Amino acid sequence: MLKRFLPYFLLSLLLLPFLCSAQGYTLPKNQEFEKIRFQLINNLIVVPIEVNGTKLSFVLDSGVGTPILFNLANQDSLELKNVSEITINGLGEGESISALKSKGNYFKLGNIQSFSQKLYVVMDAGINFSPSLGIPIHGIIGYDLFRDFIVDINYASSSIKFYHPDSGGPKLGKRYETLQVDVINRKAYLDASVSLRGEEDIDVKMLLDTGSSDAVWLFEDERIQLPKEYYEDYLGKGLAGDIYGKRTKIDGLRIGGFNVEDAKAAFPDMLTFSTIKNLGNRNGSLGGEILKRFNIVFDYPNEKISIRRNGNFRKPFHYNVSGIDLQHAGVRYVSERIASFNGVVQKSERSYGNVQILLEGATRLSLVPEIIVSGIRAGSPAHSAGLKEGDIILAVNGKRIHRYKIQEIMEMLNEKQGKRVKVLVERSNNNLLFSFILKDLFK
Incomplete structure (x- = not known):
């Protein structure tokens, strides 16, 4: 089975408790706190961290012991210190996996630094959350930061403040x-x-x-x-x-x-x-x-x-009503007609193509992520309609999906119960249109 989209990631549960570290993170002298902006992707906090000078993206996990790296195939410049082999047990129905242990690494998050960080590297290429989240994810980090700071996570503004413990942390209002x-x-x-x-x-x-x-x-x-x-x-x-x-x-x-x-x-x-x-x-x-x-x-x-x-408190919970899971699977070219051309190709803020070619002044080819059906729940509306794993999603309800983030596409597929959803896919070089109605999962 291919790894499905929008899996409910369980990162703090991946490793047994003995995988821990004893390195310390510090702020510059006289700095009370460090503020970091984060991306909230599928309810996960993604922060930028430098590892030995290489910029990577980590999920902030409140319980994971030692930082874990994966998805490093394209990180040729990353240098790891003092490497040895280990075996890791984790959650799931499979067996333990091989990994690397590395000591003495330099981590930097804004002005926060650790000069002797231990980490683990999972070499299994299947451990890669980037295709399902739609952005590069290189690892997870957590307990060390929570141990060394008072951590103020503002989900409403997508920001975190790391306070020195001696500062007493932020001033709390009456609503706390x-x-x-x-x-x-x-x-x-x-x-x-x-x-x-x-x-x-x-x-x-x-x-x-x-x-x-x-x-x-x-x-x-x-x-x-x-x-x-x-x-x-x-x-x-x-x-x-x-x-x-x-x-x-x-x-x-x-x-x-x-x-x-x-x-x-x-x-x-x-x-x-x-x-x-x-x-x-x-x-x-x-x-x-x-x-x-x-x-x-x-x-x-x-x-x-x-x-x-905060403002998210009364928002409805999201269910995969359609039964479709998605993930990125490489890239593809899409062609678009340009209504008018003045010699400059403007890249749309909504476009995820990073390569664009102009043909005869009127057609633009963009290289965009290819989104595929990575899993279908048996008996779901999508399964009953005939969709299959491996189908390439082209459009949902008439909207060409290459202009949208993968989470936005999932929202289109699961908008509300009773809604009819039309999905255009490519299968074996043929375009096929499927239609189904979203139904109450608990009736």
Whole structure:
């Protein structure tokens, strides 16, 4: 099976807790904090980091121990220090994988620096999240930064402030609520409660997981039972393979004084966690689709977080109603007629082509990403209509998709229940048009 688009990435769960580091990150003297802008892609925080002078993009993960690098095929200039071979166990249905360990590396995030950072390099070419996110992703980083700073994540403005711990962090307004967390094995756990379909609230301990793009994960046991309305789904990809489970909806999730109604939830197959010897009293995870509804100040040194809701709080949860998953798969040329030509080709801000050729002053060829169907859920509207894995998406509802980001295309495919969706694809050098109606997943 090809890796599917919009998988609910589970980055903080990729490695076992023993993969940790002891290097320190520092700010220049007399600088209280460093502000960094980030991209929020599929509920994941993507930050720019220099590694030994090479500019890379990392997902910021609140629980991962040591930075992990992957997708380095095009990074010929990256130099790694003191390299040795290791074996890594991770989530998924596959086996352990080979990796490299490197010590003494220089990391730089704005003015934040570490001069002796340990990291791991996954050599498996299949561990690559860039095609599904639509931008280059080279690795994940987390605990070291959360350990050394008070981290103020403003999801509303797509910015992070890293405060020196002695500064006391940002001044919190009245709308913030401060909650205790437990930092265990370099991961933060928060007490919350969930309301399942028609049942009383159940107290749960949840991993705070900015490295997951999903909303809520729950582990089924005597107290926490799967609601009757659910469907089988692909939940994501770990280092050891694909992760599957059951997708459902819960009546509510309460975090402190905040209640998130009709929250999207998943019950993962527990075989996924076979490499983790002891889950303790953990009952699940809170991922990016929940966390982005708050602005959050992480204070690992004092084992607390402060939260306030933002403009995302009441936004609806996104489900893959169509059943289609997408990813980038190389590039293709598209031709466009130019209405008027004055000798200068203007590149549209919405265009993702990085190579353009002008033919006879009236036709422009652009090299753009090729978007393919990387997976289809069995029994979904798209599956019933006849779409197949490997189909090249050309247009959705009459809109040529090369002008849109991959997340925007997914929104077109899953706009609302009851809507008819028309998808134009290329299959075996033939253009085919498919039509289907989006249906309620829980009826």
